[in-house]
Amino acid sequence: MTQREIFFVANEVNELGGVGRWQHQMARLLSERGHRVRIIGISPPEVPMDLGAHPPYETLTLYDRRPPGRRKPRLGLGRFDPAVRRQEASRRAVAERLSRAFRAARPGAVIIVTQVWAMEWVALADTAGHLVIGMSHESFGATRHSSRFARVRRYYQDVDRLLVLTQEDADRWAVEGLTHVSFLPNPLPLTPDAPSPRTEKAVASIGRLDHAKGVDLLLDTWAEAAPRQPGWLLRIYGTGEHEAALRRQCTDLGLDDSVEWAGRTDDVVGALRRSSVFVQSSRGEGFPLVLLEAMACGVPCVAFDCSPGVREIVRNGEDGLLARHGNVSELADHLGRLMADENLRDTMGERARQNVRRFAPEVITRRWEELFAFLER
Known part of the structure; x- marks a missing residue:
């Protein structure tokens, strides 16, 4: 060399x-x-x-x-x-x-x-x-x-x-x-020793609270998905210029009891290991590292198919689920499907952990x- x-x-x-x-x-x-x-x-x-x-x-x-x-x-x-x-x-x-x-x-x-x-x-x-x-x-x-x-x-x-x-x-x-x-x-940014046990009824989102990351779209999605699966929590990690407006939107949608604003985290692996599903609602991405991180932790991903990088990482229907770009109802359906089916979460999570090794x-x-x-x- x-x-x-x-x-x-x-x-x-x-x-x-x-x-x-x-x-x-x-x-x-x-x-x-x-x-x-x-x-x-x-x-x-x-x-x-x-x-x-x-x-x-x-x-x-x-x-x-x-x-x-x-x-x-x-x-x-x-x-x-x-x-x-x-x-x-x-x-x-x-x-x-x-x-x-x-x-x-x-x-x-x-x-x-x-x-x-x-x-x-x-x-x-x-x-x-x-x-x-x-x-x-x-x-x-x-x-x-x-x-x-x-x-x-x-x-x-x-x-x-x-x-x-x-x-x-x-x-x-x-x-x-x-x-x-x-x-x-x-x-791949990290290789955790152990995957998420996928036992906690929690969906994680990690990213800046700005327009590009589409957390406003995620809250609309959660307003559709959460009532179908009582007891689940959406945990939003991140800070940013839109945080106050997003918190108001959360309250207006009646979601305060099922959404946790977790702030910025330096322990990404810990955040993912406390989750059973990962969701990304971005309006645009390059090659998002956080999807790689979630898959490495054995957490199946649901995301908008907003760029070639997203569909290069997530194999739709095999190790995660992709919704059409901006289609909130489809994203909510995919979330609900994983939240409702423990076997599907485990199957996709294990496949994700194996497939992501190509990176x-x-x-x-x-x-x-x-x-x-x-x-x-």
Whole structure:
């Protein structure tokens, strides 16, 4: 195995969230394989994640605070606008710090740009002699309807490889002309020693309390499902800007007796082992780690089929149940089916625990190393 120098260049070194968790897991896995790994963030995080006392990799943040977005030139001045020229000069000065780090690395280093905003600085840096892999951690559909679509097409068109999370998304990017695209799923974040006993009448939801995670849709779902299965509890883990509005919705729906607001948890395994079913009601996802975690704990999942990543993880009817995107009644029916049938919960939970091993860390890490070797040819 060739030992390499690997740079992760991200929006932030330690932003709390799915991309941040993935980034640090992969940095640790590759470090354990003997690679020298560094994580470089463009700006400090709004909500930091604890990296532990001695992470096995180096970190660097380029700005003291988040830099402003690119200025548009004033009418008639174009690229000669002094304010635009000053901003570009500042960006190039910061990009030079990246260049110095890349130049100090041995030839053949790998630069993995985990988010397209960070690629704006990598594009200004000297990457000569190194592989550059650009990544998108969201579905093609989510990117297509955002400003990131144009930036992916612009900044990733000349990288050595564009990497997404599923074959379906890779195919859609190829149709857009980015034919240097491949896919690699996220690795399993945890491997608990024992599964959930699935004896507690509890359904778990874990995620931010914001629009994207669709907890408002989950409450509507629970209003249909809970009366059919008395005695069950919906335990909602997470915090966020919509919490007050969601609590009011819960009260208005008459659900206060069957919903528990559990707040943020650092013990995901413990939360899942106290549950018999996991539910995800997101409006959009990339490759959700929490579904992998629930399945690793032997907890069958019910979710909206909102992205290729969700249906890549959950095999509908085999190890979990998927409802059509946004169809609250169908999600409620699936929940009710699992809540009512202990044998079905156990069967799907055990299948989930076995099936999710295809995303085992050692499997995904080996695929990364195979990609490095392929691109080096």
